[in-house]
Amino acid sequence: MNNKEIARRETAGFRHALRFATREAHDGAEHQFARFHANPASEMYWFLSTQRAGLAALDLARLDQQRGASQVALEDLIERLDFDLTTAGVRAVQVQSERPLHNLAIDYLVLGSRLGTEVLRRALARDMAREDMPTYFLAPSTGALWQRHCRTLDDIPVDSSEAARIIEDVKHGFSLFEQAAALQDRAQSAPKTEGEPA
Numbered sequence: 738m739n740n741k742e743i744a745r746r747e748t749a750g751f752r753h754a755l756r757f758a759t760r761e762a763h764d765g766a767e768h769q770f771a772r773f774h775a776n777p778a779s780e781m782y783w784f785l786s787t788q789r790a791g792l793a794a795l796d797l798a799r800l801d802q803q804r805g806a807s808q809v810a811l812e813d814l815i816e817r818l819d820f821d822l823t824t825a826g827v828r829a830v831q832v833q834s835e836r837p838l839h840n841l842a843i844d845y846l847v848l849g850s851r852l853g854t855e856v857l858r859r860a861l862a863r864d865m866a867r868e869d870m871p872t873y874f875l876a877p878s879t880g881a882l883w884q885r886h887c888r889t890l891d892d893i894p895v896d897s898s899e900a901a902r903i904i905e906d907v908k909h910g911f912s913l914f915e916q917a918a919a920l921q922d923r924a925q926s927a928p929k930t931e932g933e934p935a
Contacts, residue, residue: 750891751900755845758904762911769918777861782822783921785873786829789818790917795843795910798834805840806886807847810879814847821871830920832913839899841890842906848883851876 756763773784796811805811822829858874867875893900 751893751895752887752890754895754900755890755904755907759907759911762908766911766914769915774857777857781871782825782827783918783925785818785821785871786827786921786924787914787918788873789815789822789829790832790920791914792818792847793829794832794834794913794917795838795846798836798838798910799840799843800837801840805844806882806889807844807879810851810876810882811843811847814873814876817872817876821873828924830917830924832917832920834909834913836909838906838910839903841886841893842903842910844882844886845890845903845907846910848879848886851879852883 769787770784773780777784792811792815796815799805799808818829854874854876855878858870861870861874890903893903
């Protein structure tokens with residue numbers, strides 16, 4: 738199915754075509770986090786480490802370091818994760834993209850993830866006081882940026898080479914989070930030497 742057929746199926750612009758074309762990759766990445774949804778207390782720092790590794794990989798993979806609607810938000814999230822993990826004495830194992838990623842693909846991944854994180858924050862708030870919540874979950878809303886990003890995506894012709902590149906880069910971005918989750922698992926299961934952070 739080509740990009741034009743995807744858009745026709747979704748009866749909207751490239752944003753919807755992108756969501757449809759990357760749904761399998763999205764669901765694969767989300768599946769990795771099912772254990773956190775089921776037991777956030779015990780999986781909290783595995784989750785935060787995975788987020789830190791995946792987001793840092795996106796930050797380093799920017800095709801254009803001077804552009805990107807999500808850049809300030811992304812840097813803030815990484816700083817928050819560094820604070821949360823350092824406070825807990827936990828170190829994230831890093832992952833790296835083997836190629837640069839289109840800035841709009843990174844914006845889609847970062848700003849889209851903030852929508853899901855807000856849902857998680859509300860769920861955590863049922864059992865956790867705000868002052869006990871990791872600062873990652875308390876980041877400012879990026880709703881306005883997301884809306885602007887959606888309009889930018891819909892300005893892109895669905896059958897263009899740029900659209901095809903963004904689709905592939907979003908899929909690759911989701912795979913980075915799957916890699917990050919696996920790396921944190923291996924790090925946590927490895928034997929620790931005395932005095933080594935978790």
